[in-house]
Amino acid sequence: MKRKLNIAMIGHRFMGKAHSNAWRQVSRFFEVPLDPVMKVICGRDEAAVKGAADKYGWHEHSTSWQQVVARKDIDVIDICTPGDLHMPIAVAAAEAKKVIFCEKPLANTLAEAERMLEAVHSSGSIHMLCHNYRRAPAVMLAKQLIDEGRLGKLYHYRGSYLQDWIVDPDFPRVWRLEKARAGSGALGDLVSHTADLSRFLVGEITEVAGLLNTFIKERPLPASDKKAPVDVDDAAISLMKFENGAIGTIEASRFALGHKNHLRFEINGSKGSVAFDLERLNELELYLEEGPDSGFKTILATDSRHPYIESWWPPGHIIGYEHTFIHTVCDLLRAVDKQEIPTPNFEDGVRNQRMLDALERASASGRWETL
Amino acid sequence: MKRKLNIAMIGHRFMGKAHSNAWRQVSRFFEVPLDPVMKVICGRDEAAVKGAADKYGWHEHSTSWQQVVARKDIDVIDICTPGDLHMPIAVAAAEAKKVIFCEKPLANTLAEAERMLEAVHSSGSIHMLCHNYRRAPAVMLAKQLIDEGRLGKLYHYRGSYLQDWIVDPDFPRVWRLEKARAGSGALGDLVSHTADLSRFLVGEITEVAGLLNTFIKERPLPASDKKAPVDVDDAAISLMKFENGAIGTIEASRFALGHKNHLRFEINGSKGSVAFDLERLNELELYLEEGPDSGFKTILATDSRHPYIESWWPPGHIIGYEHTFIHTVCDLLRAVDKQEIPTPNFEDGVRNQRMLDALERASASGRWETL
């Protein structure tokens, strides 16, 4: 009989749905050493959180995260709230000696992120940051190829994350377009993903130049005839220098019409190149220099030889977006069992936040800024 | 409180895993009128079936399908066994007045399929055939476009289903390569899928010509140094005439190196064309004649306006193979609630089997054969 691990999740919207699914599914497909119990889900709106509990399969619900964090029977605090609550919850959870699993970006500001890291360092808590795209099998395959030296010395990272959900100027000024709640716009939401992948695959970033831009400066408030200013960025573009001599570009936008969730990266090295596109997340494009037969190949990373796939389906039977959360939770459970700190974790979150912070400074100063 | 529906599933390998997931997940994402209870899973090998019950979340397990079918508390019999058992189980389940959900192909022979259809007709059971690919959102979108007349009069169906798992001549003679168990090779396994899609999207098939071919005629028995004959087809190719005047081609093979699960179809009509590829199942290619701007467009069918997607994720967050089973089970639950026969059902299974039967006859006779 496996040891049970009691999970409490704070937040129950989009990320709450994805995390719930991960906790529910992980042991149905993976051999995990601990048995996660979906104990309690927490949110401000009682009716909504009760509905989420029923729908997603949580045993209980609560409207007070403070009470949840204080409960002795809870082992893991899973933070899925908007960014402004990450810090207080995480700090409290660290003080209560919980395992902490936190959605990205780690916080709304670098100062908050650093505070969170301090908290887990002083408490000795196990902490993990949910940068789930690292655990798409094709991305993990890219990581393996790079680590094996198959691409040689790395020269270029070319990242973009393009969406189009606010191109319409009448799209309302929701919380994600409000700096006080969301911290930033494309920067924290999208750049943070591609910056994390660049750190994961290429290495540490030392300097950035860039621009945050807001195309539509005012939008109608939801269900209102008033307008309110948009004080976050619609798009963020950036140049990067890496510690190892590679250079990079990042473009993130919510104004790239036709792209729904188009996170793409390409990495060029002295022996090979890889590219990945989240909308075709089962595929990795790989170029290796091999004479007249060379060409970019499309690897359908759905084979039992590919990372995580053995637990899923036969070759060519693709997996979807939410599976990346299941892989993340799987690795968290294994780490908790061994009392290890998994990656990415709050340290990565702080480094990521430093990049976002430097980019924000660079946009304001018009200069390259060091991290 | 929703009425509960008790499910029994016979079979627990590949399809058992996929069906279990569908039963477990359906009410977590979809508004379903009935609450499926994963009551009992059944298989011959007790250790294996017990393991599957634990892993997949079934309350009980059993090694006798006869006992399971006889249980009063069971509402639905879900048949996931090899093809040779479909008929006896389905007939018993019909006699026991169960709802029957059966994996494709309906049976190993046309005679068996017809026997099963008779059984459900005389018992009045609700019956559904699991041709899950119909319920990929992109396929359902193609169906909508065709039904709205957007493609005009249909001229061509071009279907292929290509895999490569037995190209190696040393791959063993497993049960799927044995006629007595599997009924046929690529024919029942692969042609049946693409033939079903052709019927769903284009219309009834009236005549076929074709060829079943076995490239490697003998293979080693598993874990043995003996060889045994392969008496099923490695590949099946076919030409088709449809009732509405369209013509078609089908190619199914397990010898198409580089293709893992490449079901693809294209349909050409007088006003437009559509194409679909299972390895990129979130996408539909659509061509509409619209002047100098015409071109095949790739619709990422992951928008809330697309079939089934509203219950999943935001645009551009793709779904995977197993989701098509969840959609199928969702529609089955809705049909059971209304006491209706969903599609596809055993009638479709018989028609599908007629096509497979005619193709087998055509291969033997060297002539076009009518269905």
Added chain:
Amino acid sequence: MKRKLNIAMIGHRFMGKAHSNAWRQVSRFFEVPLDPVMKVICGRDEAAVKGAADKYGWHEHSTSWQQVVARKDIDVIDICTPGDLHMPIAVAAAEAKKVIFCEKPLANTLAEAERMLEAVHSSGSIHMLCHNYRRAPAVMLAKQLIDEGRLGKLYHYRGSYLQDWIVDPDFPRVWRLEKARAGSGALGDLVSHTADLSRFLVGEITEVAGLLNTFIKERPLPASDKKAPVDVDDAAISLMKFENGAIGTIEASRFALGHKNHLRFEINGSKGSVAFDLERLNELELYLEEGPDSGFKTILATDSRHPYIESWWPPGHIIGYEHTFIHTVCDLLRAVDKQEIPTPNFEDGVRNQRMLDALERASASGRWETL
């Protein structure tokens, strides 16, 4: 100073334009041992043929092919007329001991094609058939890979040639839709191309099954308010057996909306697969079995290591449709210099015609027919 070779071209429409360009350009890019002189162009309509002579750079024009063939100063007869004139011109040219370069298909009927082959055999003329697609660099690269055994034993040929120029039922009954002039429809025009590629790459065809279909049976005559019957096929579909045990499918249609000139083939062997698409003629798709990194790669065949490319541009600077004719003419000049018979030639034309003939018979008989 290179020896001059005097060319006479009969026909001056689409193919005349393409052949003229080939004769004009070949020595500007390739090292050819003979210097082609564009001596005389011939056609029935004097004003039109004079215009073509001026435009395309022919020294003289003529309205009598008989007179042209009879001229002592002419070395090469290049036949670009509709199919009904191929035989009489070629036979006369053979009797006059000319080098003969003939557009595909060799003739409108098998009997005519055989008559042409006899003629060149008894005269000892050098003869070449213009199946220009063989000489796309990517196709030639496929041929090299196959000849080197890189794909292993071949199992499947999957060919299609899809166009859409007559989907509109009001498109007029032009000469290409009239059996007396064109011989056949998609069969001679399109199947002949893909059948030739299948013979080139896979081997000799022994048997075919198939169907010729006419969707629109009557069309308006050009510039007339009368209608006339369409007595050629709009589409032709076929199954094939090859001498070496491979099997194949061919689909050719002028009713595949959205496809302009979509000749595509894929070949699957025991060690690898290749695919080619004429609308992206600079690319070859190649799959080789090579472990977890396997995938279809896209080779941009524009490198000096690829066939014919050294004479063109640096890597990645693509070539177009008409370049395949230049390559063909280049190889013809080299063969003439060495007094050799190049390939493909009238022998290939007869074999191709046997396939078309067998397919026509198979469509009528409803049976497999041997070549």
Added chain:
Amino acid sequence: MKRKLNIAMIGHRFMGKAHSNAWRQVSRFFEVPLDPVMKVICGRDEAAVKGAADKYGWHEHSTSWQQVVARKDIDVIDICTPGDLHMPIAVAAAEAKKVIFCEKPLANTLAEAERMLEAVHSSGSIHMLCHNYRRAPAVMLAKQLIDEGRLGKLYHYRGSYLQDWIVDPDFPRVWRLEKARAGSGALGDLVSHTADLSRFLVGEITEVAGLLNTFIKERPLPASDKKAPVDVDDAAISLMKFENGAIGTIEASRFALGHKNHLRFEINGSKGSVAFDLERLNELELYLEEGPDSGFKTILATDSRHPYIESWWPPGHIIGYEHTFIHTVCDLLRAVDKQEIPTPNFEDGVRNQRMLDALERASASGRWETL
């Protein structure tokens, strides 16, 4: 009888070959009002230039550009030399009242470019800059769509130009890697192309940030055992602001392994998006917002309704790289006939150079720089 226009071309390597072909072919396909005569080709190395004259079809050759420019019988000076000679030749040609056709980039420095523009302004010469990619039919189609307002207000330009010919550190230090000859590396060679397209399609650039980077700082001299420094950039990355509020990114590299000549751009507007890839130059990707059927479509711009195509082949018969030069020369001839200044011209060349200059300054200063 058309008026003849005598052409003199200075330079005879890669660009000389492409321009020769354009002059030779233009009147064979297009209705041009003037008849270009390939009078004289000029280069320093007599044997090489004589060979080029014979091969490409020039009547005469010369080793002195000064003498050629001084000839009374010459109407057009076509400059295809390395960048350091553009200015002296163009200034002399302007003083001699010639029509001037100059390869891109206009000059090695902004000062030289401005000197050239002054020269043509004071002489009243017709001048054209050969940014041939503007005249790929698919690019011209994009321009039409933008001008018609089909994309709405423009937000993003995303340009890259990736090659990989110097990834090998043993690739020699050729003239293109020497600042004194080439002016710059990827900057003048590659950025200039994509910057020109951004100006053509989006509008004027006002500010840039960026980085020029040299990965391999020293290389062997050709046919020598000595090494010499590389003083040009291997890669250049840039951010851009446009006058109309759009923002952009540019990445140019000779270190992007797997990319041979990968110029790609994408433009996102409020109503639609377009994308283009030079390695598939016959295709334009277009997204228009049109409800649930929306998706990026691939327009095969090979239809008589598409720019320049009417003079070429039927739909789906693709054209190649060198055709863009033929289109350019065609439009030059038409402009000369009407005594108009075509676009792009030296004015565009100066503006392009201002962008390159600003990018070089930005790389040095670490700041955004205005043009």
